[in-house]
Amino acid sequence: MxxxxxxxxxxxxxxxxxxxxxxxxxxxxxxxxxxxxxxxxxxxxxxxxxxxxxxxxxxxxxxxxxxxxxxxxxxxxxxxxxxxxxxxxxxxxxxxxxxxxxxxxxxxxxxxxxxxxxxxxxxxxxxxxxxxxxxxxxxxxxxxxxxLPEEIRQIDPIKPLFPPRETKGVEPRTPYTGLIVDARGIDAKPGLAPRVVTKSGEEVYGPTIISREYAVQRGVVTYERTLTRAAQGLFADENPLVVTGIGTPALARTDIIISREDAARIRSDAAHTTFLSQCRVVIVLDGASPKEKTAP
Structure with missing residues (x-):
């Protein structure tokens, strides 16, 4: 087509x-x-x-x-x-x-x-x-x-070569099914194609990870006002990983900076390549609604 x-x-x-x-x-x-x-x-x-x-x-x-x-x-x-x-x-x-x-x-x-x-x-x-x-x-x-930027291409999610190793006597952890970024209080603004990066500018979530099919159908991210609404969101699904935004780049307030520790938490999850490529990402922002209207 x-x-x-x-x-x-x-x-x-x-x-x-x-x-x-x-x-x-x-x-x-x-x-x-x-x-x-x-x-x-x-x-x-x-x-x-x-x-x-x-x-x-x-x-x-x-x-x-x-x-x-x-x-x-x-x-x-x-x-x-x-x-x-x-x-x-x-x-x-x-x-x-x-x-x-x-x-x-x-x-x-x-x-x-x-x-x-x-x-x-x-x-x-x-x-x-x-x-x-x-x-x-x-x-x-x-x-x-x-x-959407041309860098967002159609890609298939990367599957791990080996299943996660089970440890005797330790209950296996349920894989994460989405990512919630709490970006309140850092003066971030919404955009059609935001990125999640570290302080050094290393991309944790962005065009090289996203599948265009999902970006087009779902949006690169979903924006919400509260963690409760984010957790209930369709894209976050049942077991989202929650990280905290610590700032935005000076020239890109649509991008969210997270700590190296949170970046490592995301990458350490075996399912992260799947839920990130499928755009199961919710960003929580401070936001003001327009004046309330009544339907005609």
Whole structure:
């Protein structure tokens, strides 16, 4: 299957599975607010709003044709706001969606085609004749296939050559099934392709370890606000290993620095190559939700 065909297959699947709008409230997830929209990093979705206010109409009722015209204008504005957010989206460090799309006209053209299928997830007619609409756009799937760094390639998880050695009288430890990085209090920020590194810059989790298939389907990481939500997350599964972030690189606040001891704990686990390559990683951040909204 060609890369372009895979893109549109994934897009179609995601649009069919796209849920109704999830209005963020305090404590629900990691969100990043923008003018007229926000990124829900916990659910891997971008939301954008658009509004069209007609010129003075007096007391004349709005005709069906005018109402449809107002809706179309509001949708165009919402998609324009969505485009702006995607261009400001942080991929890694200082690299944004706009940087990637601006340097590759083919990627830009395919993202523009995706916009044609962007669903309207909310519509509201106000008493003054104005129309407000909301649209949503999934970051996982087709968009990630296009926008993720090329270093993230399709790889098979490395299997250990020998089973873990059993010690007499010692209960064998259950292998870890995921990684939770507690990065609260270190001023880290969310991104589409973060890394976990040591102080010396040695990569513990990043493009050389990740399988692109899982990165596209699941996201490189999942972001949550609390350890409880992280432990309950799908990607962490039943027995996650928890480590603590101790800082971020000066020029890459999307990356999380962990201690050499925690890096050794990750690598000493026989299953780490599997759960890391499958992107079973949750990062817990400090995060403020956008103002609470009510569904239209």
């Amino acid at each position: 060609t890369r372009r065909l895979m893109t549109f297959v994934l897009l179609g699947t995601l649009m069919l599975l796209s849920p109704g709008r999830l209005f963020a409230a305090e404590g629900q997830g990691i969100t990043e607010p923008f003018d007229n929209g926000w990124i829900d990093w916990s659910n891997g979705t971008v939301w954008a709003d658009g509004i069209h206010a007609p010129k003075e109409r007096g007391d004349r009722p709005t005709s069906p044709e005018e109402r449809e015209h107002y809706v179309n204008r509001a949708v165009r504005e919402a998609k324009g706001n969505l485009s702006t957010i995607l261009r400001k989206l942080t991929i890694h460090a200082e690299t944004t969606g706009g940087d990637v799309m601006g340097s590759n006209r083919d990627i830009l053209a395919q993202v523009d085609l995706m916009f044609l299928s962007t669903p309207i997830t909310g519509k509201r007619f106000l008493t003054d004749g104005s129309v407000e609409v909301s649209v949503s756009f999934p970051l996982r799937g087709a968009f990630s296939q296009l926008i």
